Amino acid sequence: MKKLEEYVVSIPDFPEEGIIFRDVTSVLQDAEGLQLAIDTMQGMVKDLEYDVVAGPESRGFIFGTPIAYNNKKPFVLIRKAGKLPRETVSISYDLEYGKATIEMHKDSIKPGQKVLIVDDLIATGGTTEAMIKLVESLGGQVVGIVVLMELAGLKGREKIAGYRLDSAICYPGK
Numbered sequence: 001m002k003k004l005e006e007y008v009v010s011i012p013d014f015p016e017e018g019i020i021f022r023d024v025t026s027v028l029q030d031a032e033g034l035q036l037a038i039d040t041m042q043g044m045v046k047d048l049e050y051d052v053v054a055g056p057e058s059r060g061f062i063f064g065t066p067i068a069y070n071n072k073k074p075f076v077l078i079r080k081a082g083k084l085p086r087e088t089v090s091i092s093y094d095l096e097y098g099k100a101t102i103e104m105h106k107d108s109i110k111p112g113q114k115v116l117i118v119d120d121l122i123a124t125g126g127t128t129e130a131m132i133k134l135v136e137s138l139g140g141q142v143v144g145i146v147v148l149m150e151l152a153g154l155k156g157r158e159k160i161a162g163y164r165l166d167s168a169i170c171y172p173g174k
Helices: 031-044 059-070 126-137
Strands: 009-012 020-023 052-056 075-080 088-095 098-105 114-122 141-151 165-171
Touching: 031 059, 031 141, 031 165, 052 059, 052 126, 059 075, 059 114, 088 126, 098 126, 114 126, 126 141
Parallel strands: 052 075, 052 114, 114 141, 141 165
Antiparallel strands: 009 020, 075 098, 088 098
């Protein structure tokens, strides 16, 4: 069986010169790659006690839902503003070029619940930091974050210092 890194296609100079784009779709398109990704991420957090799995659209849904299912935990959607039908809580945060807003249903996390956040990637850490703040605004406790890929050169880990972050693949650059 191939190593997880071998399922990721790296595309040089995309979206701009000097950047190496790490394409997660190549992992998803291969049955063995997808299974290895889920199993690896799930294995990294097997020692954690958590009540709820939360993840952002869309790739957090892809990786988080099977982990929640396999561990008999509920899955909470974190979505872009305006996509959820019931009462929500939201947070706005800065992106490299602009702002973004994410939301969760107001009743999705109960005070005191331990939350595992699952996503495909951590880069600068802005989205991850916003998700942590959103969970905590509802009284939840983030006990861990697990991602498929970490772009260590963008220092996202530093932005969420104090929180446990596990990454299945860590690329040293951007």
